Amino acid sequence: DADVTQTPRNRITKTGKRIMLECSQTKGHDRMYWYRQDPGLGLRLIYYSFDVKDINKGEISDGYSVSRQAQAKFSLSLESAIPNQTALYFCATSVSGSGNTEAFFGQGTRLTVV
Amino acid sequence: DAKTTQPPSMDCAEGRAANLPCNHSTISGNEYVYWYRQIHSQGPQYIIHGLKNNETNEMASLIITEDRKSSTLILPHATLRDTAVYYCIVRPLLNQAGTALIFGKGTTLSVSS
Numbered sequence: 001d002a003d004v005t006q007t008p009r010n011r012i013t014k015t016g017k018r019i020m021l022e023c024s025q026t027k028g029h030d031r032m033y034w035y036r037q038d039p040g041l042g043l044r045l046i047y048y049s050f051d052v053k054d055i056n057k058g059e060i061s062d063g064y065s066v067s068r069q070a071q072a073k074f075s076l077s078l079e080s081a082i083p084n085q086t087a088l089y090f091c092a093t094s095v096s097g098s099g100n101t102e103a104f105f106g107q108g109t110r111l112t113v114v
Numbered sequence: 115d116a117k118t119t120q121p122p123s124m125d126c127a128e129g130r131a132a133n134l135p136c137n138h139s140t141i142s143g144n145e146y147v148y149w150y151r152q153i154h155s156q157g158p159q160y161i162i163h164g165l166k167n168n169e170t171n172e173m174a175s176l177i178i179t180e181d182r183k184s185s186t187l188i189l190p191h192a193t194l195r196d197t198a199v200y201y202c203i204v205r206p207l208l209n210q211a212g213t214a215l216i217f218g219k220g221t222t223l224s225v226s227s
Contacts, residue, residue: 004157033214033215035217037155040219041219042199042201042217042218042219042220043158043217044217045214045215045216048214058214059216088155090157090158092157092158092215102148102160102163103150103158103160103215104160105157105158105159106157107156107157108155108156108157110155
């Protein structure tokens with residue numbers, strides 16, 4: 001089983017619908033992140049959480065919200081999906097500590113808003 | 115804005131060394147240099163990181179210039195499976211806001227036989 005699991009892997013939804021993307025991890029890491037990737041572009045940070053009670057906006061948080069239900073779970077919601085939110089979404093985790101800690105990524109959720 | 119500059123694409127022949135450059139002229143004294151790669155549309159994968167000294171692991175070597183303003187990732191014997199987008203990332207200071215990884219557009223490395 002993957003250390004960082006994203007569900008669903010693929011989703012097609014209609015404009016205006018609410019949708020939730022889920023991420024769970026078995027690595028015991030305290031830090032979790034949501035990124036989106038558009039074709040030909042690098043990953044852009046949406047939200048990140050350094051522990052259950054700590055939620056921070058990334059560079060493109062508008063139109064998104066998150067919930068850190070437990071240390072192992074971090075969900076991303078699109079309250080009212082719009083077509084330009086069509087993208088590949090990645091969840092990642094890392095552990096706090098010294099600066100030399102790597103991040104582990106899930107396999108991604110491909111979201112299409114029609 | 116990304117704090118690094120990388121060439122958009124590079125080619126390499128299979129079996130040869132791939133040398134991927136990265137400029138990070140505004141790097142701060144205790145910021146690390148990280149390298150990740152993304153194969154097709156999979157989740158990015160950690161490769162290596164360094165602060166000042168050159169580093170080597172089973173995947174690659176990282177050469178950081180003495181002034182720390184640039185670095186080179188070396189894949190000593192590139193294979194077709196190394197075809198990917200390679201991201202050079204400067205990691206912000208620990209325990210300050212924004213210590214998440216910030217990705218630029220990376221370098222697309224194409225390895226051919």
